[in-house]
Amino acid sequence: MNNISIVILAAGKGSRMKSNKAKVLHNISGKPMLYHIVKESLKVSDDVSIVVAHQKDAVIEEIQKHFSNITFIEQDDVNFPGTGGAMKNVTAKNSHVLVLNGDMPLITAEALGGFLHTSADIVLSIFDLEDPSGYGRVKIDDGEVSYIVEQKDANEYELAITHVNAGIYSFKKEVLESYIPRLSNANAQNEYYLTDVIKMAKEDGLVIKPLLVDEEHFKGVNSKVDLASAEVIMQERIRERWMSEGVSMNLPHTIYIEEGVRFEGECLVENNCRITGESLIINSIIKSSSVIEESTVIDSDVGPLAHLRPASYIEGTHIGNFVEVKKSTLKGVKAGHLSYIGDSEVDEGTNIGAGVITCNYDGINKYKTKIGKNVFVGSDSQLVAPVEIEDDVMIAAGTTVTSGKVAKGSLAISRTKMRFVEGFYYKFFGKK
Ligand code: UD1
Ligand code: MG
Numbered sequence: 001m002n003n004i005s006i007v008i009l010a011a012g013k014g015s016r017m018k019s020n021k022a023k024v025l026h027n028i029s030g031k032p033m034l035y036h037i038v039k040e041s042l043k044v045s046d047d048v049s050i051v052v053a054h055q056k057d058a059v060i061e062e063i064q065k066h067f068s069n070i071t072f073i074e075q076d077d078v079n080f081p082g083t084g085g086a087m088k089n090v091t092a093k094n095s096h097v098l099v100l101n102g103d104m105p106l107i108t109a110e111a112l113g114g115f116l117h118t119s120a121d122i123v124l125s126i127f128d129l130e131d132p133s134g135y136g137r138v139k140i141d142d143g144e145v146s147y148i149v150e151q152k153d154a155n156e157y158e159l160a161i162t163h164v165n166a167g168i169y170s171f172k173k174e175v176l177e178s179y180i181p182r183l184s185n186a187n188a189q190n191e192y193y194l195t196d197v198i199k200m201a202k203e204d205g206l207v208i209k210p211l212l213v214d215e216e217h218f219k220g221v222n223s224k225v226d227l228a229s230a231e232v233i234m235q236e237r238i239r240e241r242w243m244s245e246g247v248s249m250n251l252p253h254t255i256y257i258e259e260g261v262r263f264e265g266e267c268l269v270e271n272n273c274r275i276t277g278e279s280l281i282i283n284s285i286i287k288s289s290s291v292i293e294e295s296t297v298i299d300s301d302v303g304p305l306a307h308l309r310p311a312s313y314i315e316g317t318h319i320g321n322f323v324e325v326k327k328s329t330l331k332g333v334k335a336g337h338l339s340y341i342g343d344s345e346v347d348e349g350t351n352i353g354a355g356v357i358t359c360n361y362d363g364i365n366k367y368k369t370k371i372g373k374n375v376f377v378g379s380d381s382q383l384v385a386p387v388e389i390e391d392d393v394m395i396a397a398g399t400t401v402t403s404g405k406v407a408k409g410s411l412a413i414s415r416t417k418m419r420f421v422e423g424f425y426y427k428f429f430g431k432k
Helices: 033-044 056-066 109-115 173-182 196-203 224-244 424-429
Strands: 004-009 048-052 070-074 096-101 122-128 137-141 144-149 163-172 208-212 262-264 274-276 280-282 291-293 296-298 313-315 318-326 329-331 334-342 344-346 357-359 369-371 382-384 387-389
Touching: 004 033, 033 048, 033 056, 033 096, 033 109, 048 056, 056 070, 096 173, 109 122, 109 163, 122 144, 122 196, 144 196, 144 208, 163 173, 173 196, 196 208, 334 344, 382 387
Parallel strands: 004 048, 004 096, 048 070, 122 208, 262 280, 274 291, 280 296, 296 313, 313 329, 318 334, 329 344, 334 357, 344 369, 357 382, 369 387
Antiparallel strands: 096 163, 122 163, 137 144, 137 163
16 A cells, blocks of 8 residues: 555453553443544554553454454563553564554544644654643654653653644654663663653654644543543544435434444434444434434434344334334334334334333243234233234234234234222222
């Protein structure tokens, strides 16, 4: 593709996340931080490596779910901890190596463009922050980068510096080969810092080019607070992408759409909706406060306040408020109010009345419900699965269907006989 190899550092623990999960596996818009970086990196280079150590099996497994052409390099994080230690086992194929921290989920291929096609020995990304805390400070003298000092090693004067190291660098291959073996861990964290290469290179008179970048693309995520603010930016991008593809949104900032979701045709998403996984929405209206998880919705309207759980397929269907659907296929159906439809297949022309429940679980196993065409399921009915209701059936309101099968064209009714006790009210409460 070009003369650049990409190395993503993803071996750290990320202790500031206060989590048992490796930092790079924390999700942004439904996909691990590292996924987003790899996706953008592959647009720039076909030689992408990831350095792993902490929870390496989990990191490798997660990335291999999505990408097949990534090289994994193991860091000896016991003897060589730190971002410099992470580079010890790297041997790059190409003449230039772009090193990316694995905790920068907002990076884009476009933003990486500034590091390519350079004659400098090192290109270093820098941004200015009012509150630089957490980042390495970049000491610039006479317009040239002198060194980077980590927050934990900085003196009072250095802590006040507002130029920070964004955490992406391009190195000439031979610069890494020459300086990485010479890094020392004589610092506050007893780690090998990749950032110390800068100081050594500067002393040897190498050309170090600072590249001014923006926080919107280069923000590092070290804590749950950072994760939440990166999510805000990623969500804005996802919504704007779909709106520019023609999806209408009411109060878009209240809508959460995951990375894998796709829309086609004319769609409207109302406020407060959450759409996750690999959901596909075609020519449909998702009304306010609905949640759609890993489901397909075609030519339908869903909500307000409806919940489609994973593996639901809804076509030509009206799903109203307080309806929950799970792992079910509904085609040409009306389910307007207060229902649970789970492990079911429901066919064309069928009406699911208010309060209908498919009883799909007996405490041990799950069972299927099959409902044919033009069935009228009366309100407050329970369908005890496994059950099949054939075409043109009427289920009377309040019926509990337990027969396993209701034959075509019939009525199913189960009710206790209605009776009236005259004057009971007055006997019970007394006359007023
Ligand atoms: C690093 C930089 C800092 C910069 C900041 C930008 C160093 C020493 N400091 O600090 O100057 O301002 O990024 O966000 O590089 N990692 C490994 N192996 C390790 C340690 C870390 O692969 O032994 C990986 C982590 O998984 C992470 C990345 O390197 O993806 C950065 O590590 P992190 O601990 O977040 O470094 P910062 O303290 O943020
Ligand atoms: Mg970091």
